[in-house]
Amino acid sequence: MELPEEEVKRISEINHISKRSFSQNYLIDRIGKTGVGIFHTIYAPTIHSSPPDDGRLRELNPDVFWLTVDEQFLLPRPDVWKHPPIKYNVIYS
Numbered sequence: 722m723e724l725p726e727e728e729v730k731r732i733s734e735i736n737h738i739s740k741r742s743f744s745q746n747y748l749i750d751r752i753g754k755t756g757v758g759i760f761h762t763i764y765a766p767t768i769h770s771s772p773p774d775d776g777r778l779r780e781l782n783p784d785v786f787w788l789t790v791d792e793q794f795l796l797p798r799p800d801v802w803k804h805p806p807i808k809y810n811v812i813y814s
Contacts, residue, residue, distance in 0.1 A: 722795075722811075724748070724755065724756045724757070724758055726754045726756075729744065732807065732809065736807055746798060747797055747798065748798075759798075759799075760793070760795060761793070762790060763793075764789065764790060765790075766788060767785070770787040770788070793810050795807045795809040
């Protein structure tokens with residue numbers, strides 16, 4: 722995911738790390754003033770994707786969502802082990 726310089730600064734301030742440390746540990750490449758990081762999304766099933774509690778059959782409704790976004794993270798570089806993933810909500814925000 723591309724991260725503009727302003728976004729890198731904002732993420733660094735929110736997570737109380739220096740911009741330099743963030744760039745070294747979370748960005749895998751730079752393109753001009755834009756950084757490239759690894760974005761990871763975890764999806765979770767909704768209530769519509771589970772069988773009913775009473776065990777009865779129900780009519781399938783294709784209009785409802787069966788998955789929803791559960792967690793969103795910026796991952797550290799693959800060679801960095803001491804830094805945890807950073808929560809970074811960009812989907813539906």
